[in-house]
Amino acid sequence: MKPTLLLIGERALELRERLEASGYDTVGWSGSDAVQSIGAGLIPQDRVKAVLITSDELAVVPLLQKSCGAGDRVPLLVEAMADDLAARSQCLKLGANDFWVQDGPPSDLLQRLRLQLALEPRPHSLFDAPAGDTKQATLKLLDLRLEPRQRRAWRGERELQLTEREYSLLLLLLEHQGGSVSRQTILEEVWGQSDEEANANVIEVYVRYLRRKLEENGERRLIHTVRGVGYTLRS
Structure with a gap:
């Protein structure tokens, strides 16, 4: 149908x-x-x-x-x-x-x-953590700052206008900054799916969207591709 x-x-x-x-x-x-x-x-x-x-x-x-x-x-x-x-x-x-x-x-x-x-809706958002959860703490990397309680993020003084999935992807990467996040983990945590092969292109597109917003004013790149694994957020 x-x-x-x-x-x-x-x-x-x-x-x-x-x-x-x-x-x-x-x-x-x-x-x-x-x-x-x-x-x-x-x-x-x-x-x-x-x-x-x-x-x-x-x-x-x-x-x-x-x-x-x-x-x-x-x-x-x-x-x-x-x-x-x-x-x-x-x-x-x-x-x-x-x-x-x-x-x-x-x-x-x-x-x-x-x-x-191509994507099923998530049953819960990453930012729907209960009060007192450690995920509610402010997350930072250089001039990038994310406030989970407010569901807002900034690059320097510039507030980022993110869709829900872009926000969830950025939150996941910030929580694992310095380490690698696999495509499989991204699919499971951001979209609640596990079919990596079918949705690999979707992840690449959303990473591109997020990079564009993070680097809109010529800022240095923070999201890096880890060949054969996924992505990492680092300075």
Whole structure:
């Protein structure tokens, strides 16, 4: 059975033909129809595998989160004007998993969808540790600082706008700084999966995303590849 995508908003619906040609089924609405349909429970929850929503329909995100677990059990991708800090910040604030650029190439959206659909949602986040847990202590390496209690990270004075998985990956690497973290461990701890061969490319993509954010202003590289093993965070 083809994975079904829920499209919310006119510009998302305009992607229907391309998405269906790429092997997806689609269902969707816009405007008041979206609010009424979601409120009436018309979302086929047993079939929907991801949600795409346009920037002018963000008011219905809470409804989607409540009705079908968008951003948690089901990946949520929000529309952005550009691939920049503002888009990442909005993605984080909404509890979305990723974003898609309004005028970006369709291949970029398809890649983002494949990355999200290749992974099962984690039952628990790494930062959901109980009060008093040692994982709640501030973690540092040179000018990189992460505050687990606040779920925030900085490179120098610059706050990093991270998605949940990017944050979880950075937390894992900081907890093991100076040592090597295998791809198998990353899959199990960040995504709750163990099929390393099937998901190796996904890890590489997210490491690239994280490196880009850590080195956005030309800062020195902290995440290094350990050939044949995985990755390490060191100065």
